Amino acid sequence: MKALLIIFLLLPLCVLSQDSLSAHYKIYSSLKQKTVTLDEIANDMNKADVLFFGEEHNDSTGHYLEYAIFKKLSEKYKGKLALSMEMFETDCQTPLNEYLAGLIREKNFITEARAWHNYKDYRPMIELAKTNHIPVTAANTPARYTNMVNRLGLGSLEQLDAKGKAFLPPLPIDTATGAYYDKFIEVMGGHSAMGNMKMYQAQNLWDATMGYNIAQLFKSHPGFKILQINGSFHSEEKLGTAAQLKKYAPNVRILNIAAYADDSFDNPDWSKFTSKGDYIILTDPKLPKTF
Numbered sequence: 001m002k003a004l005l006i007i008f009l010l011l012p013l014c015v016l017s018q019d020s021l022s023a024h025y026k027i028y029s030s031l032k033q034k035t036v037t038l039d040e041i042a043n044d045m046n047k048a049d050v051l052f053f054g055e056e057h058n059d060s061t062g063h064y065l066e067y068a069i070f071k072k073l074s075e076k077y078k079g080k081l082a083l084s085m086e087m088f089e090t091d092c093q094t095p096l097n098e099y100l101a102g103l104i105r106e107k108n109f110i111t112e113a114r115a116w117h118n119y120k121d122y123r124p125m126i127e128l129a130k131t132n133h134i135p136v137t138a139a140n141t142p143a144r145y146t147n148m149v150n151r152l153g154l155g156s157l158e159q160l161d162a163k164g165k166a167f168l169p170p171l172p173i174d175t176a177t178g179a180y181y182d183k184f185i186e187v188m189g190g191h192s193a194m195g196n197m198k199m200y201q202a203q204n205l206w207d208a209t210m211g212y213n214i215a216q217l218f219k220s221h222p223g224f225k226i227l228q229i230n231g232s233f234h235s236e237e238k239l240g241t242a243a244q245l246k247k248y249a250p251n252v253r254i255l256n257i258a259a260y261a262d263d264s265f266d267n268p269d270w271s272k273f274t275s276k277g278d279y280i281i282l283t284d285p286k287l288p289k290t291f
Contacts, residue, residue: 024284025061026265030274038065041279042072044255045225049218052242052256054232054277060290061283062259063121069257070125070227074132077225081134083125084214086230087116088138090167096138100130113138121290122229137217139228141209142167150202157205168205169212174247175204180239187233204244207234211244218249232258236276261285 029036045051053069055062073081088096092113099109110119129136145168148156154173157165165171175197184200214228234241235256242254258277262268265282273280 021061021064024287025065026268026282028268028270028273028280028282030270030278030280033270036279038068038072041069041255041257042076045073045077048225048253048255050214050226050228050245050252050254052228052230052235052238052254052277054230054235054256054258056259056261057118057121057231058289058291059259059261059283060121061261061287062281063290065259065281065283066229067124067128071128073225073227074128074134078132080224082137082217082221082224082226083129083134084137084139084210084217084226084228085122085125086140086210086228086234087119087122088113088136089140089142090138090209090213091142093138096136100126100133100136102130118291125229135217135221137213139210139213139230141206146202146206149205150198153198154201154205169208169248173201173205173208174244175201176207176239176243179237180243183233183236183239203240207241208244210234210241211246212248214241214245215248215252218245218252232260232276255279257281259283261287261289 027036027038027041028034029040041051051069051073053066055066070083095104095109095112098104099106099113109115116122126136128134145157145164154175157168157171157173181200184203188199210228210230214226217226218224228235228241230241236258238254238256242256245252245254256277257279258273259281260273261283263285265284268282270280273282
């Protein structure tokens, strides 16, 4: 274990081999009811358009597997792959495009695209996309607008000018009810902890923006496979962003991965997880986090 910790600390994510980590993750197919490989997931994309990878943002092994899946998809669907990411906001699409095209320096890109503090975890995917000319969509809502809705409610978005609205999905935003609402309340610790509906409205804006941008990518790139990277809550049970995507593109075919660094890793009860995704990835919680 000590040697593996040193590998994680000293080597870039993209240098790690799958063999070096193979004992520290398990992939389960909910449909096939058995463990599967990354290659099997890539092959299953023959019958799908969008693959959601629902991550834990600080899971080092999860980030490695995102890159590994992205690389396999880039090889299998060469010239027919796109990447969509929660980690960049829609108003940062221009510097993202400029960096991918080799026009601006990385330090300018990181600053002007407001890259997340753990950008090192996503950098291998961006560099692979840059090298292989794979389009990348900045899918997330600008934080100023989620904050605005959290304070003033969804109706406040109507006060934005045309330039502001251009960074958002068509208004009004649909607020999901039922299972997703119940999950959100549970995660927040109950109605009293949530305070009011504005927080949930902001969550729906977040999901709708990502769903809309994935749908736009799907429609503008016919025949492409799309890998969407987001926090697991956004796509578990194909709710949240996945459900919003289906509203904007009813014919899209979706597969989803739910990944967790879980204490049951050594002896998992897969039945506790299978409702979360088409594939469940459990990673070794004893490995270091990225932050």
